[in-house]
Amino acid sequence: MEKDSLGEIRVPAAAWYGAQTARAVINFPISGRRPDADFVLSHVRIKRAAAVANNQPGWLEDQQSQAIIAACDKILAGEYLEQFVVDRFQAGAGTSHNMNSNEVIANLANVALGGEKGVYKPVNPNDHVNMGQSTNDTIPTAIRLTALAKLPRLIDAVNSMADEYARLGAAEEDTVKSGRTHLQDAVPTTLGREFNAYAWTLRRAAGALEACREPLCQIGLGGSAAGTGLNTSPDYARRVAAELATLTGEKIRPADDLAAQMQSMHDVQRLSSAIRDVTLELTRISNDMRLLASGPRTGLGEIQLPPVQPGSSIMPGKVNPVMFEMLNQTCFQVLGQDAAIGFMTQAGQLELNVMMPAMGSALFDAMDWLTNAMNAATERNLKGLKVDRERCKAFLHASVGLATLLNTEIGYGAAAEVAKESEKSGRPVREIVAERGLMDGDAFDALVLKAARDGHLD
Known part of the structure; x- marks a missing residue:
């Protein structure tokens, strides 16, 4: 008792x-x-x-x-x-x-x-x-320290996935394929350009996450109850921050306004927003990967993801893009955590935000889940990704988007007529161009390759 x-x-x-x-x-x-x-x-x-x-x-x-x-x-x-x-x-x-x-x-x-x-x-x-402490100052400080502990792992996961896309981008810089806008045939591009764009986007997102570090280092510890500093020893806020800096290896310092760090969860919300931003990009990229890997016969099938488990309990031999399906699901859950954090951020009243326990939990879950999901997708799928270059080539030559390359040669109107004939007959643009004496096949192929690589025809 x-x-x-x-x-x-x-x-x-x-x-x-x-x-x-x-x-x-x-x-x-x-x-x-x-x-x-x-x-x-x-x-x-x-x-x-x-x-x-x-x-x-x-x-x-x-x-x-x-x-x-x-x-x-x-x-x-x-x-x-x-x-x-x-x-x-x-x-x-x-x-x-x-x-x-x-x-x-x-x-x-x-x-x-x-x-x-x-x-x-x-x-x-x-x-x-x-x-010299209060729940008012120890809990928000602990949330900040926890976020700082998890942040390098999350940033590493984002950069690791970016590095893998960059590696794929370099390997496939000459793999010409049909671009797609509005999910319709568009001008030629390269698979390397697609992958490099993913890498650039993820690295930018990692930079936004890193920018959240310094504000999180500004703690309210020493504010005691309601930011008053009640019952704290002389110079306590500075001394305890210095000790925490030694313990954590982070640049911990007292905030300029200790009371504000109890009222406002702005820095936590800022980090959550940066996590949301990378999550939105990951959702889009995961969707792309599933589309590019769709098939194997009736989809795009331009890439092949490693088979990590059987895909169906009833259809023999079926393999699904499970790692990016998992990443999609994780992203949706993380978006839910961000929404909860947003509601709790604005729920603070007067001298204290009392929603901190659940807010911290939502943030920690989001960081851990996204870190683990990205690492799993990178290790189990991206590192074993294969490209079907013949399928990319077949789609490229079947694309009516190639008619766009003729704009500077014969004008938009005449190029549109070629595109219409290609779409109606199913014949490749290359064949129609050669038949009409506009350009021989080899010259057209060279034009396609230059446009896909360089983005200009001069």
């Missing part, structure tokens, strides 16, 4: 958490999902940094500070992670998770000092582990 301000409550004997966490477990049986692992570690880093910062001016005694630091180091090494048990949908602002951290760290510290679990002496969860 433990006792808090509401009275007595049973706490599991094996637990390292305490009364307030036990109440939260009872109150919030919502998703069945425990907190994100990176988030747990980020929050513990804050507790460790605070123990150092509060010891420097003598507010926290050496014995208490060292015991808290040692407890945090155990958790940061991967121990006791199962003791963080509060559901992702919980009390507003994340008070329950904050107390979960405070109680686990306090119990570990006290036992190490010869005390007992649940008897909070000489280290108290609120007075010592939470010294």
Whole structure:
């Protein structure tokens, strides 16, 4: 039995958490999902940094500070992670998770000092582990630190896919094919140009993600309750930020306005928006890949994706573009997380946005899901992609879009007549041009290749 301000409550004997966490477990049986692992570690880093910062001016005694630091180091090494048990949908602002951290760290510290679990002496969860802190400033800071931890993995996944498209682009720079606009035949292009465009777009998206890093480094820790700095030691905001910079390797610094970092989730929304932007591009690219791989007989079939599993329980031999189907589905889920973050960003009121626990969870899911999905699609499909150059060539010569190349030779009107005849008869433009004495076949082929590669005919 433990006792808090509401009275007595049973706490599991094996637990390292305490009364307030036990109440939260009872109150919030919502998703069945425990907190994100990176988030747990980020929050513990804050507790460790605070123990150092509060010891420097003598507010926290050496014995208490060292015991808290040692407890945090155990958790940061991967121990006791199962003791963080509060559901992702919980009390507003994340008070329950904050107390979960405070109680686990306090119990570990006290036992190490010869005390007992649940008897909070000489280290108290609120007075010592939470010294100079509030849920108001630790949770939004932990969300920022978690995003900073996940961001390099996401950027690497985007760049890895871009690199693979660039490799394919270089390999297929001379693979001429029919372009398509409005899903109709258009002027010739190359498969290399298509792939290189995907690479450029993804690298630009990676740059937009990277631009979110610096604002996330501006933390509100030290604002305590409502950004007032209440009960914080002298120069605490600067000292705790410096300690976190050392712990994380990021350029952490106090925000110019600590209260604003509790009211506003703008920087989280900005990152979510950048993730949405890359997700929209990935959705489009995934759709293209599925179209280009459609077939094998009745679709485009210009590329072949590696078969990673049987595609049907009833149709023998069927193989589907499952990795890009998976990526599409993941993208749609990520877009849903972004929508939820948007709603929660505007739901803040006065001095605090209390939607932070679910907002953080949505952001973390979006980052992890997209990272994993992109890596899987790159490794399992893009790296084994093959091109059917003969099929590209066949479609190219069957395309009425080739008549466009004649504009500068015979004028738009006459070229349109060639296109109409090709569409009506099914005969290639090349054959009609040669028959009418406009250009011999070899010259026309050279014209097509030059237009596809260079984009101009002079």
